[in-house]
């Protein structure tokens with residue numbers, strides 16, 4: 001039996017019996033139907049009926065975390081003791097996938113507080129794996145550098161923008177980060193690769209400054225799960241005993257293998273808040289051929305954007321991340337903002353504002369080459385761009401928003 005055949009009926013019966021939401025939704029069904037026949041659930045439903053997803057008595061809850069949503073109130077997400085064990089096992093497998101061993105000393109440069117699940121997950125998983133863990137957190141680059149010197153860690157886990165802040169601090173202090181013992185950087189929350197798995201500017205900058213290999217990991221709070229890359233760097237490996245993933249198109253139909261669509265997940269082995277066909281809102285492609293590392297589990301490619309950020313442009317669609325990548329790589333662009341407005345039913349209008357001495361024509365050519373579109377592009381003052389870039393809350397690091405959606 002495949003893990004899906006084993007775990008899907010269990011998940012169905014547990015949810016139907018214990019979750020008020022699924023009891024209502026699955027009324028009349030006695031056996032687990034084909035998964036594809038069931039409706040999907042999105043964040044709006046989850047938000048409106050948050051407590052109806054709880055499938056155990058409240059006194060069995062061990063941890064309550066919140067989702068890191070950028071819109072609306074974060075959801076409450078609850079875990080039993082067994083769910084925390086599942087979370088730890090998932091991270092253990094993820095770190096093993098990145099080649100982390102019990103001999104490693106690992107800096108967790110992620111918040112363990114503020115109701116985030118990520119820090120808790122990494123800490124638990126690394127301890128389970130048998131590593132030495134140092135919870136430096138994400139608030140002080142100085143503390144991270146000091147601990148690198150004092151405990152000589154071999155791995156760091158953090159948000160790419162924070163790893164770059166640490167690198168800047170090291171350069172300022174003439175701290176030799178490149179030759180420090182840290183040889184692996186597990187990156188969360190922000191992309192470090194493009195769709196072709198090539199390191200983007202951020203991934204390259206981290207490898208260069210830290211003299212370490214980067215590994216991308218993608219996690220979703222509501223799934224209490226993450227997928228981490230192996231040495232091949234060709235997508236995050238799925239742990240199919242804990243999670244089932246589908247990639248769906250706009251009409252809710254599965255896309256062909258390797259094509260991009262929305263990541264839709266079903267959790268296995270979750271007690272407190274099981275989810276069936278949950279639309280994550282993230283878009284990526286799934287790859288099914290065996291990996292260079294020898295593992296045969298499916299892999300999830302880089303997240304290329306949020307489904308609701310997808311731009312409609314003259315008959316084609318495009319994610320802002322494609323334009324962001326061009327702007328980040330362009331010499332002479334100091335800061336930028338991509339502004340989307342609704343033009344009509346079929347098309348959005350996109351305007352790129354940038355500060356710096358790059359030429360508008362050169363930027364236009366780069367966009368034509370990479371994104372096959374030519375948006376309106378204009379110079380703007382640093383102040384005008386900063387006014388558009390309100391900071392957003394994500395993964396414990398402060399990020400400036402470069403995509404401004406006014407649709």
Ligand SMILES: [Zn+2]
Pocket residue numbers: 229230231232237291292293294295
């Ligand atoms: Zn692999």
